[in-house]
Amino acid sequence: xxxxxxxxxxxxxxxxxxxxxxxxxxxxxxxxxxxxxxxxxxxxxxxxxxxxxxxxxxxxxxxxxxxxxxxxxxxxxxxxxxxxxxxxxxxxxxxxxxxxxxxxxxxxxxxxxxxxxxxxxxxxxxxxxxxxxxxxxxxxxxxxxxxxxxxxxxxxxxxxxxxxxxxxxxxxxxxxxxxxxxxxxxxxxxxxxxxxxxxxxxxxxxxxxxxxxxxxxxxxxxxxxxxxxxxxxxxxxxxxxxxxxxxxxxxxxxxxxxxxxxxxxxxxxxxxxxxxxxxxxxxxxxxxxxxxxxxxxxxxxxxxxxxxxxxxxxxxxxxxxxxxxxxxxx
Ligand code: AQP
Numbered sequence: 001x002x003x004x005x006x007x008x009x010x011x012x013x014x015x016x017x018x019x020x021x022x023x024x025x026x027x028x029x030x031x032x033x034x035x036x037x038x039x040x041x042x043x044x045x046x047x048x049x050x051x052x053x054x055x056x057x058x059x060x061x062x063x064x065x066x067x068x069x070x071x072x073x074x075x076x077x078x079x080x081x082x083x084x085x086x087x088x089x090x091x092x093x094x095x096x097x098x099x100x101x102x103x104x105x106x107x108x109x110x111x112x113x114x115x116x117x118x119x120x121x122x123x124x125x126x127x128x129x130x131x132x133x134x135x136x137x138x139x140x141x142x143x144x145x146x147x148x149x150x151x152x153x154x155x156x157x158x159x160x161x162x163x164x165x166x167x168x169x170x171x172x173x174x175x176x177x178x179x180x181x182x183x184x185x186x187x188x189x190x191x192x193x194x195x196x197x198x199x200x201x202x203x204x205x206x207x208x209x210x211x212x213x214x215x216x217x218x219x220x221x222x223x224x225x226x227x228x229x230x231x232x233x234x235x236x237x238x239x240x241x242x243x244x245x246x247x248x249x250x251x252x253x254x255x256x257x258x259x260x261x262x263x264x265x266x267x268x269x270x271x272x273x274x275x276x277x278x279x280x281x282x283x284x285x286x287x288x289x290x291x292x293x294x295x296x297x298x299x300x301x302x303x304x305x306x307x308x309x310x311x312x313x314x315x316x317x318x319x320x321x322x323x324x325x326x327x328x329x330x
Contacts, residue, residue, distance in 0.1 A: 006031055007141035007175075009040030009082070012059040013049070016066045018207040018279065019186035019196035021286075022250050023147035027180065029071035031145065037077040038139045038311060039067060041304070044082045044089060045132070048125040049117055064300045066209060069289035080307030082135065087315035091134035092127075094322060095160055099130045103159070108152055116199065133157035138315040140173040148184040149195060151177050168325040172318075183250045189223040192239035210287055213280040220244070220276035231263035231271050241268070244275050251278045 008028065010020060028039055041063050046056060060081060067079055082088050104110065104126050114121040124131075129152075136144055136157050144154050154177035161172035186196045190205040200206050204219045211219070225240040233256040235242045245259050248271075254262070263271045293300060323330055 003036040004142040006035040006037040006143050007136050007139045008145045009042040011046045012041050012043040012063045013046045014198045015208045017196055022183040022186050025070045027145045032076045039077050039079050041081045061300050065290050065293035069286045074303045078307050078310045080311040081304045084308035085311045085315050087319040092131035095130040095133050096127050129153045129156050133160045136175050137172045138318045141175045143178040144175050145178040182246055187243040192243045216280050217276045220272050225268055229267045248275045251282045
């Protein structure tokens with residue numbers, strides 16, 4: 001039986017954090033054996049916010065090193081750079097022409113990001129979901145593993161694929177979002193009502209995967225909780241503790257009930273140290289491997305060049321079919 005196809009990616013916009021690791025990276029690794037996986041380094045998407053060109057290039061290496069350090073195997077998965085497969089930009093443009101302004105203006109991420117970057121609400125920020133739809137549809141993906149915040153974009157992708165198929169006949173497979181119940185939205189440590197994010201301006205809000213053990217311990221100890229001193233899962237009334245419980249639960253494979261029993265009657269001090277220790281232990285091999293890989297850029301280049309070749313073979317077939325159907329001569 002043919003393996004199902006997975007496509008996902010992360011924007012090349014800086015150091016990854018625990019939200020990326022728990023929300024998607026760990027899952028990417030788990031899926032490698034069972035699925036035909038395409039994991040993209042989304043550097044074209046990164047342009048929606050003004051970036052330093054040198055940093056944008058460096059971020060590609062950082063992200064690729066993070067993929068490999070987390071356990072992605074370039075011999076099992078196709079790991080590639082979005083900008084090296086020109087079909088992404090081309091299909092993105094085609095899909096722009098099949099996406100309605102009303103659909104794009106309903107996207108929560110667009111609303112959030114345009115509020116955050118009020119001085120640069122560019123057209124790319126608005127049409128980002130059409131480019132993302134192209135990323136997914138080029139590979140005829142069955143499943144798209146993402147965090148909760150990307151669900152709306154995958155749903156739009158489904159609508160676009162259905163719309164296109166209806167107009168021109170079967171062209172795209174209709175993908176499904178693949179979102180875990182726990183860990184799909186890791187929250188900030190200082191503001192547990194907002195997702196942990198690279199661009200958080202609150203100090204100690206975000207745990208980076210390359211943070212030292214001391215930094216991780218400090219950040220977790222400072223995490224905002226509440227004053228009732230009971231380790232109990234209650235997202236609505238105890239968002240800080242519930243977030244730490246989810247993080248701890250995913251890393252140690254313990255259920256929320258088990259964690260409640262483990263820390264019953266102990267207050268938050270012991271619990272926070274246990275959470276920090278678990279994160280430190282989980283990330284130690286990652287950090288060592290990451291540093292090793294970052295010292296070997298030519299190995300990383302080899303990986304992305306090989307990935308681009310494989311990705312292009314699939315992407316070019318889909319785009320050829322699309323162009324033929326809509327009457328574009330190449
Ligand atoms: N906090 C999170 N919890 C769970 N999943 C998360 N993801 C991101 N943050 C969390 C998931 O990671 C994938 C890649 O996301 P991206 O490339 O779109 O990065 P992002 O969401 O832009 O990351 P940030 O940190 O939120 O960046 P800024 O601050 O620049 O907006 C996606 O599947 C996402 O769901």
